[in-house]
Amino acid sequence: METNLKEIVLNNSDDIVxxxxxxxxxxxxxxxxxTISDELFESTNREFVNVIFSxxxxxxxxxxxxxxxxxxxxxxxxxxxxxxxxxAFRRVTINYILSQSTKVDTDYFSExxxxxxxxxxxxxxxLVNEYSGSWENIVSLQKVALQELSAPLIPVMENITVMxxxxxxxxxxAKQIMENLLDxxxxxxxxxxxxxxxxxxxxxxxxxHHIIQAAEAVRLIGSTCILVGIRPEIAQTIxxxxxxxxxxxxxxxxxxxxxxxLEITNRxxxxxxxxxxxxxxxxxxxxxx
Amino acid sequence: MDFQSCVNIxxxxxxxxxxxxxxxxxKKIGFGTVDQARIATAISELARNIYLYAGTGKVCFETIExxxxxxxxxxxxxxxxxxxxxxxxxxxGFSTSGGLxxxxxxxxxxxxxxxxxxxxxxxxxxxxxxxxx
Numbered sequence: 001m002e003t004n005l006k007e008i009v010l011n012n013s014d015d016i017v018x019x020x021x022x023x024x025x026x027x028x029x030x031x032x033x034x035t036i037s038d039e040l041f042e043s044t045n046r047e048f049v050n051v052i053f054s055x056x057x058x059x060x061x062x063x064x065x066x067x068x069x070x071x072x073x074x075x076x077x078x079x080x081x082x083x084x085x086x087x088a089f090r091r092v093t094i095n096y097i098l099s100q101s102t103k104v105d106t107d108y109f110s111e112x113x114x115x116x117x118x119x120x121x122x123x124x125x126x127l128v129n130e131y132s133g134s135w136e137n138i139v140s141l142q143k144v145a146l147q148e149l150s151a152p153l154i155p156v157m158e159n160i161t162v163m164x165x166x167x168x169x170x171x172x173x174a175k176q177i178m179e180n181l182l183d184x185x186x187x188x189x190x191x192x193x194x195x196x197x198x199x200x201x202x203x204x205x206x207x208x209h210h211i212i213q214a215a216e217a218v219r220l221i222g223s224t225c226i227l228v229g230i231r232p233e234i235a236q237t238i239x240x241x242x243x244x245x246x247x248x249x250x251x252x253x254x255x256x257x258x259x260x261x262l263e264i265t266n267r268x269x270x271x272x273x274x275x276x277x278x279x280x281x282x283x284x285x286x287x288x289x
Numbered sequence: 290m291d292f293q294s295c296v297n298i299x300x301x302x303x304x305x306x307x308x309x310x311x312x313x314x315x316k317k318i319g320f321g322t323v324d325q326a327r328i329a330t331a332i333s334e335l336a337r338n339i340y341l342y343a344g345t346g347k348v349c350f351e352t353i354e355x356x357x358x359x360x361x362x363x364x365x366x367x368x369x370x371x372x373x374x375x376x377x378x379x380x381x382g383f384s385t386s387g388g389l390x391x392x393x394x395x396x397x398x399x400x401x402x403x404x405x406x407x408x409x410x411x412x413x414x415x416x417x418x419x420x421x422x
């Protein structure tokens with residue numbers, strides 16, 4: 001009995017494949033794969049059905065499924081293509097077996113159902129696992145990548161350090177900002193730290209609160225914190241919210257902040273005049289010739 | 290009243306989602322950059338209040354279109370513990386969580402209309418409107 005059902009399916013694989021392809025083609029009209037070229041769609045369908053049958057023949061899961069799923073993931077095909085395909089396969093197979101058999105009673109029927117489920121379910125499970133595994137992997141990689149970007153500290157010159165902040169600040173990031181800031185100030189012996197919020201889209205009370213706390217902590221370890229990159233609209237919302245930022249200096253741009261940082265550390269930018277003279281002399285000597 | 294779309298607040302990152310949707314809608318209505326920033330900040334405050342105090346809730350957006358005026362209504366609804374003393378939370382500097390205490394009074398100043406209904410143990414509904422000028 002057990003081998004019987006399988007034999008029916010394997011021996012008539014051509015018919016089942018044809019019915020399956022028709023079913024898939026029907027689904028296609030109203031969904032996601034409409035942007036995919038016909039040839040690619042057809043060849044993928046062929047491959048998909050081969051994978052299904054090879055796993056049926058070998059009575060279990062094969063590496064084919066893994067490789068197939070991996071390639072579809074890389075191509076960016078939706079998971080629903082695979083699950084729809086497997087469901088179609090289940091329908092088609094059951095219908096086919098029923099149409100082939102003469103005696104139909106409930107026992108036989110339930111046997112067919114459970115048998116087909118036994119073939120189909122492990123494949124679906126593996127495909128879903130492959131997909132969700134790859135998503136989880138991507139999410140965790142992105143999380144790590146985000147963490148690396150989240151609070152960089154750049155020592156631009158002796159005693160002056162810049163921390164550019166870009167993007168949304170949540171509680172976790174706020175904690176990192178504080179830690180990196182304090183560690184960095186001590187490590188680089190910074191007298192002045194510039195926190196640049198040009199890239200922070202919204203400054204609400206929580207973000208402001210964290211920045212104030214960070215600046216206060218920097219003050220406690222003996223350095224000065226300058227908040228730079230306050231865009232006009234952000235300045236207005238800060239005033240509307242009634243946030244008091246008067247405890248530490250603020251500047252509109254990183255450049256202005258850097259100038260006052262130089263002032264605090266008793267330095268200034270001096271343009272070199274010597275070079276101009278050299279060039280003038282060179283031109284004069286050229287004229288002389 | 291045109292249509293309504295809501296963002297559920299369950300995680301901290303949903304605050305960003307609500308803010309982004311609010312910003313998109315306000316851009317579509319035609320608000321300038323300053324008002325967009327005000328609206329985004331107000332949404333951020335309201336959504337964060339839900340996340341901090343109620344745990345879950347939702348922020349809804351509604352475009353208002355009358356004959357002579359246009360605006361955006363934002364409704365933040367939760368079923369949290371409610372606010373014990375509404376007049377107290379509207380004072381600057383009052384906070385139960387160690388924050389700045391500028392949230393709700395700040396939102397009131399950022400927006401044009403402000404209304405808060407809260408029943409203890411049942412939840413809070415904050416209803417704000419910004420008019421396009």
